[in-house]
Every structure is written in structure tokens, then in C-alpha cells.
Amino acid sequence: MQPLRHDINGGLSREIRINIVQGSCRVTDNDDVVMSTVLGSCVACCLFDPLARVGGMNHFLLAEPREGTVCSTAEAERYGLYAMELLINEMLQAGAIRSRLRAHLYGGANLHAGMQAIGTSNADFARAFLLRDGIPLAHSNLGGVLARRVDFRATAGKARCRLVAADVPAVTRGPVLPRGGGAVELF
Amino acid sequence: MAKTILTVDDSPSMRMLLRHTLVQQGHMVHEAVDGIAALEWLATNDQPDLMITDINMPRMDGFGLVEAVRAQRGGGEMPILVLTTESSDAKKTRAREAGATGWIVKPFDPDKLASAIRRVTL
Numbered sequence: 001m002q003p004l005r006h007d008i009n010g011g012l013s014r015e016i017r018i019n020i021v022q023g024s025c026r027v028t029d030n031d032d033v034v035m036s037t038v039l040g041s042c043v044a045c046c047l048f049d050p051l052a053r054v055g056g057m058n059h060f061l062l063a064e065p066r067e068g069t070v071c072s073t074a075e076a077e078r079y080g081l082y083a084m085e086l087l088i089n090e091m092l093q094a095g096a097i098r099s100r101l102r103a104h105l106y107g108g109a110n111l112h113a114g115m116q117a118i119g120t121s122n123a124d125f126a127r128a129f130l131l132r133d134g135i136p137l138a139h140s141n142l143g144g145v146l147a148r149r150v151d152f153r154a155t156a157g158k159a160r161c162r163l164v165a166a167d168v169p170a171v172t173r174g175p176v177l178p179r180g181g182g183a184v185e186l187f
Numbered sequence: 188m189a190k191t192i193l194t195v196d197d198s199p200s201m202r203m204l205l206r207h208t209l210v211q212q213g214h215m216v217h218e219a220v221d222g223i224a225a226l227e228w229l230a231t232n233d234q235p236d237l238m239i240t241d242i243n244m245p246r247m248d249g250f251g252l253v254e255a256v257r258a259q260r261g262g263g264e265m266p267i268l269v270l271t272t273e274s275s276d277a278k279k280t281r282a283r284e285a286g287a288t289g290w291i292v293k294p295f296d297p298d299k300l301a302s303a304i305r306r307v308t309l
Contacts (some may be wrong), residue, residue: 072220081200082294086272088198089243098197098245182296184303185279186289 003115022070023085027056027090028154035152038164039072039107039142041119042127043142044150046104047087048157049096055154056094058087062122080125084133104159105131105140106150190236191215195225195252196270197244201293205239205270208297214304220246226255234265236308239291242271242278250285257286266307270295272306 018026020037028035037044043062043090048055060083092098108123123142130137139159141148153159164185192214194205206216216253217235219225221244238256242249251271256262266288271278288307291300 076232079294081198081204082272085198085201085293091274092243129200134199182294182299183292184289184299185291186303186306187283187287 011059019056022059022061023083025058025086025090026055027054027094029054029094031153033154035154037150039148040094040109040111041107043105043107043119043122045084045087045126045130046064046106046150046152046154046157046159047056047091047096047101048154049091049100050084050157052097054091054094054096054097055152055157056091057068057150057152057154058083060084060122062118062125078120080129081143084126084129090136101135102138103135104138104152105130106148106159106161109144109148110144111145111147113145119153120183124169146185189213189215189232190304192304193217193219193228193235193238195219195222195227195238195240195244195249197221197241201241208295208300209225212297212301212304221245222249222252222255225252229256229259234261237266237268237304239268239270242269242273242282250281253282253285253287268303268307 014032015034016032018033018035020026020035022042026035037057037059042059044057044059046055046057060080062080067146091101105126108119110117110119120143141161146165149162149164151160192209194202194216196202197220202218209216217228219228223246240249240252256265256267268273268289268291269282269287270291270292270293274292282290287302291303
């Protein structure tokens with residue numbers, strides 16, 4: 001059994017922490033689950049359905065190519081779109097209703113002055129996606145020059161976001177694509 | 188050669204990206220937001236050369252759409268590609284049994300998509 005801990009709202013709960021690493025996505029209907037991530041220029045989208053009590057988080061790199069490489073707008077959109085599609089699909093499969101989805105957005109910082117404003121483009125993409133797809137943005141904490149730690153109690157749709165000076169995990173790999181990503185199989 | 192393609196996806200963002208990609212490849216694109224909207228479009232327009240559909244959609248999902256199209260008169264001829272984030276073999280089998288022509292995993296590669304379109308619309 002999980003130990004009792006102070007939860008992100010100050011109460012006590014049996015907390016199950018799930019770390020959402022770069023390129024991943026998780027969805028839960030377990031009230032004890034708190035999803036956590038550390039963001040620099042990446043963006044995390046938290047979705048929840050307050051009636052179904054289903055919530056989830058992704059963490060996407062979007063337009064962030066490997067150093068020295070160029071990622072076209074179309075490529076970046078595919079990665080960002082894939083991350084959002086994956087999260088939405090898993091939410092629907094877990095019992096959420098699309099019209100009830102609410103979102104939080106975090107991250108999108110520009111950590112290194114003088115470099116391309118990757119964080120800004122990530123944040124702009126995420127906001128534009130939600131607007132186009134009609135998903136209300138309940139809360140956001142985007143931009144700036146500092147990293148963030150986000151804890152999301154998914155089923156309740158409640159999050160805590162803190163600015164941190166701690167090192168953000170380096171972007172060491174591109175977006176995680178599904179097995180056989182982009183693969184075509186004709187029957 | 189330019190084809191007429193009906194794309195079916197509940198995500199406006201994905202429809203926009205598909206339209207952008209397919210128009211760049213020289214095709215004419217029509218859009219529907221879910222399976223019901225696609226059937227309504229097909230009932231009032233000439234049959235397109237190809238349909239590309241998502242799986243997870245409200246009202247009628249991609250499996251239901253493929254089955255409904257195949258049950259219609261003349262619906263057996265049109266190639267249907269399923270474009271989805273799903274990668275499970277069970278769902279792939281279900282799509283094949285419903286009558287889909289092929290399966291493409293998102294995020295799609297524009298060149299692979301173009302190649303698949305050429306092969307199924309010969």
C-alpha cells in the first residue's frame with residue numbers, strides 16, 4: 001500500500017507519482033495519481049474531464065530539433081499534433097468526452113538568451129491547437145526564462161506549477177514516435 | 188495525377204495538416220468531422236478517389252464508417268486508408284475486417300503517404 005503523503009492541495013492522500021518524461025503521455029482515472037514533469041522549452045498539456053474524472057498529461061518537444069538540425073514547420077506540427085492526438089485519444093478511450101475536456105498548458109520557456117525562441121513557438125503551437133480544436137484552456141503558465149516543475153492531480157484537474165532553477169533534463173533525443181511511426185501497411 | 192480525397196478527422200488541426208500536405212501533393216481535398224458527416228458528404232457528392240479516416244471520432248468512429256461505406260452500393264470500390272495513432276494489432280485486424288484498404292500510423296510521413304495514395308488509386 002502506498003504511504004500517506006501531503007498532496008498538492010495540502011491534504012493527505014495515498015499518492016502515486018508518475019514522472020512524465022520528454023515525448024511521453026499518460027492518462028489515468030486513479031484519484032491517487034499525481035503526474036509530475038520538469039519543463040524548459042518543452043510544453044506539457046494537461047487534459048481532464050471533470051465529470052468522468054479522467055486526466056492525463058503529455059510532454060512534447062515540438063519544434064525542438066537536435067542541435068544543428070533543422071526541423072520544418074510541417075515536421076514540428078506532426079510531432080506536436082501527434083502528442084496531442086495521442087493524449088486526446090487515450091483520454092477518450094479512458095471514458096472522457098471530448099466536449100468536456102479542459103486543458104492546462106505549462107512550459108515554453110526560452111532558457112538561453114540569444115538562441116531561437118523555441119519555447120515561444122512551442123507555447124504558440126499549443127495555444128493554437130487548443131483554440132482550433134475547441135478545448136477550453138482552464139489555466140496556463142507559459143513563457144519566461146525559467147524552468148518549471150509541474151505536479152498534476154489528473155482526475156481532479158488540479159495542478160501546481162513552480163518556477164525552478166534546477167537543471168532541466170537535456171534534450172537528448174527527438175520526439176518518441178509510436179512503434180512503426182509513419183508506417184504504411186496496405187491490406 | 189491529382190486525386191479527389193475525402194479526409195475524415197475530428198481534429199481541426201489534423202485536418203488542416205492533412206489538407207496542407209495533400210494539396211501540396213496536387214490533390215483536391217474535402218473534409219468531414221466524423222463518420223456521420225462523411226456519410227452525409229458521400230450521399231450528396233460524387234465518390235472521391237480515396238478516403239482517409241481517423242479511428243477515434245465522436246458519433247461514428249472510423250470502423251463504423253468503413254463498414255457503412257462498404258455496405259453501400261458502389262462503396263466496395265473506393266480505397267479507404269485508416270490514419271491513426273493506434274498501433275495495436277487487434278485494431279489493425281478490425282480495420283482490415285471492416286474493409287479498410289490500408290493502415291497508416293500517425294505522425295504520418297508525407298512521402299510514405301504519397302506513395303500509399305499512388306498505390307491504392309492506380
